Amino acid sequence: MRLAVTTGNVVDEVHRQRAALLAARFSVPLLPRRNLQKMADDDGVDVFYIVRRMHEELRIAGGESALVQPGMMPTKLQQGEHHPFIRAVRGGAAGRRDDVEIVFDATLGLAHDAVHLAAVTGAEVVGCEQSAVLFSLLEEGLPRIARGTPRTAAWAQAAARVTPHLGHSAEVLASMKDDAVDVVVLDPMMSLTRRSAPSFSLLRAFALRDRASPQLLRQALRVARRRVVFKLGKGAPLPVNRSIEFARHTTGAHVVYWVHEKHADTVFDDA
Numbered sequence: 001m002r003l004a005v006t007t008g009n010v011v012d013e014v015h016r017q018r019a020a021l022l023a024a025r026f027s028v029p030l031l032p033r034r035n036l037q038k039m040a041d042d043d044g045v046d047v048f049y050i051v052r053r054m055h056e057e058l059r060i061a062g063g064e065s066a067l068v069q070p071g072m073m074p075t076k077l078q079q080g081e082h083h084p085f086i087r088a089v090r091g092g093a094a095g096r097r098d099d100v101e102i103v104f105d106a107t108l109g110l111a112h113d114a115v116h117l118a119a120v121t122g123a124e125v126v127g128c129e130q131s132a133v134l135f136s137l138l139e140e141g142l143p144r145i146a147r148g149t150p151r152t153a154a155w156a157q158a159a160a161r162v163t164p165h166l167g168h169s170a171e172v173l174a175s176m177k178d179d180a181v182d183v184v185v186l187d188p189m190m191s192l193t194r195r196s197a198p199s200f201s202l203l204r205a206f207a208l209r210d211r212a213s214p215q216l217l218r219q220a221l222r223v224a225r226r227r228v229v230f231k232l233g234k235g236a237p238l239p240v241n242r243s244i245e246f247a248r249h250t251t252g253a254h255v256v257y258w259v260h261e262k263h264a265d266t267v268f269d270d271a
């Protein structure tokens with residue numbers, strides 16, 4: 001995918017400077033704004049990172065876009081504590097409901113899961129995203145959501161509790177202390193989900209396609225005080241060479257949340 005950075009049609013100096021910073025960060029051209037389709041045709045660009053006044057987004061000329069936004073959040077929030085992700089994180093399938101104060105999200109993406117978790121449990125979520133493009137959307141989008149609008153009010157306080165870091169989660173976890181967080185959650189780009197959100201194919205184009213390595217799972221377990229939760233598409237297999245076993249799961253419409261309970265489930269020494 002050939003990427004370029006541009007601005008919205010009406011911006012001020014702050015936005016032009018942000019666009020220049022991002023073009024340098026991504027090592028891609030910074031193009032003065034014209035008609036997007038003409039820019040795509042003339043400059044051979046597939047996807048634009050657009051710094052607008054109101055928000056930043058990825059956009060294919062005449063096609064789909066991706067930005068940090070509520071998405072399915074209102075529906076998810078309605079399910080509250082009953083949502084399978086929340087039950088997995090709190091240990092619900094075993095009849096327990098642990099408090100969680102701090103969670104590490106090893107695969108932030110556009111932070112739908114992180115904000116969902118923060119909204120329902122009240123936890124702080126520290127997260128990690130390897131893609132500089134997706135991290136930049138988070139860097140702009142989380143504070144924007146946290147400022148709140150009537151449409152995103154339910155999200156606002158939760159978004160303020162999500163802190164994104166740019167980097168590979170195995171490295172970030174390796175720098176953290178044992179038992180530093182209650183739960184580590186992972187949603188790697190490896191599953192066969194039927195995710196149909198329009199933004200998902202754009203997300204996929206820039207996402208790191210890393211299977212969860214034995215080292216990453218080992219680090220996740222070391223840093224988690226209670227459990228590791230691993231999200232996969234329904235029917236997608238757990239990694240064959242996993243270093244920890246996921247003995248329980250909760251099931252959503254299209255995904256399964258696999259749970260490794262620390263000090264209870266099997267750890268494979270040879271993986």
Ligand SMILES: C[S@@+](CC[C@H](N)C(=O)[O-])C[C@H]1O[C@@H](n2cnc3c(N)ncnc32)[C@H](O)[C@@H]1O
Nearest residue numbers: 107109110111112113129130168169187207208
């Ligand atoms: C399936 S998406 C996660 C979506 C996320 N759960 C959400 O709710 O928006 C996977 C994301 O994790 C990132 N990722 C995958 N492996 C990673 C790793 N080891 N370290 C950091 N980020 C990673 C990808 O770049 C991608 O953006």
